[in-house]
Amino acid sequence: MDHLITGMSNNREVRIYVAETTEMVEQARAIHDLSPISTSALGRTITAAAMMGMMSKIEKEKLTLQVKGSNDIKLIIAVADIHGNVKGYISHPHAENRFTEDGKLAVAESIGKEGGLIVIKDFGMKDPYIAQSEMVSGEIAEDIAHYFAKSEQQPSAVGLGVALSFEGHVKNAGGFIVQLLPETADSTIEQLEANLSGLKSVTQLFEEGLTIHQIAGQIFAGLGLDDLEEYPLNLKCDCTRDKMEKALISLGKVELKDLLDEDGQAELKCHFCNHVYHFDKVELENLYKNSN
Ligand SMILES: [Zn+2]
Incomplete structure (x- = not known):
């Protein structure tokens, strides 16, 4: 079962979200018959939206994350509610696989840097909140961190990953978002930076058998983890x-x-x-x- 945890550091200066989305991303791959690079791109977006949707406290709020690409993949949409239900769409389900020099799927290249990232928060009332930021890399995680810094004045670190088997099925998928609350002490930031710079990729950590609790523990090493809450995540459409x-x-x-x-x-x-x-x-x- 896919799930998400969220918690605070002991000093209440940092909040963390860590999600495991392996089943959802594999379901999305099967539903849309996705190529490996399209699986990776949609999987990262679904994972980020699942965590961002959980940031709200408003019962009816729906968060839409749109990644507008400028290369092979032109549009990715993920919509999440505050109950962990997420749905996803990608305009190019069979985008051609591109690879980086070290043989990894080059998601950033498939999406490109010329597009933009749009976040819509629909509160179920009249006007939704809509914010847009430019892409910085096309990797999605960095683009979302940039969005938080620019549009929500919220310094954040974001990690997202999807690992595929040789046959193109999802082996594991997940991610994290770390957010500094106002007036975070320099010592806390230094500790976090040290922890994050030494952190392996999320997919590598899953591969080594770590749980999302253990991953949160590594990111918050020396800071402690409090107020831990856990929620299930589901790929679920609300069409009728x-x-x-x-x-x-x-x-x-x-x-x-x-x-x-x-x-x-x-x-x-x-x-x-x-x-x-x-x-x-x-x-x-x-x-x-x-x-x-
Ligand atoms: Zn539907």
């Missing part, structure tokens, strides 16, 4: 037939009439979970009557 009906109605009378005359039916696919909703002629006629 009702929402699809509303989408059809919003097309308007003219479009619906065309659909009726030309196809006599409609099929709508959810981009997040690939579920197909079928509407037959009678249903379409009813929607037509209800549209403007």
Whole structure:
């Protein structure tokens, strides 16, 4: 079962989130039939969104993380709620694998640096919070750290990783976000920097059998870990037939009439979970009557 822990340092100057998302990323890979590099890119985004969604205290809040790429991969979207439910979409499920000089998947190259990162926080009321920042590397983790620093004035360290088997299945996936609270002492920052600079990649740590608790322990070595909370994470779509009906109605009378005359039916696919909703002629006629 995928899960996330969050806690504070003993001196309450730093907060940490650590997530294991192996099952969710493997499910996303299977649902969208992803190439290895697309799995890695979407997996990192889903993992980050899962942690960012948990930062809210507002019951109805939904966090959307959009990565706009400028190279092979043009758009990645992950949406998370505060209960650990996450859904993900990638515009290019079969992006061609590119590799770095040391043989790793070159996610940064596939995404490129010219795009941007958009965070939308929808509180279930009228106006959502929308913030945008530029990409700094295309690695996603660094781009999110940059977003926090720039848009939320929140100094953060972010690590994200997806490890794949030879067959392209997900061996492990996860990540962490560390956030300095206001007025963090220099000694705390120095300790954190030392811990992070000596830290292996998240995928390496999982490979060595470490749990997310142990990873949090390594990052917070010498700082102690308090107020630990643990939550389950799930890849779960919130699409419904009702929402699809509303989408059809919003097309308007003219479009619906065309659909009726030309196809006599409609099929709508959810981009997040690939579920197909079928509407037959009678249903379409009813929607037509209800549209403007
Ligand atoms: Zn769906």
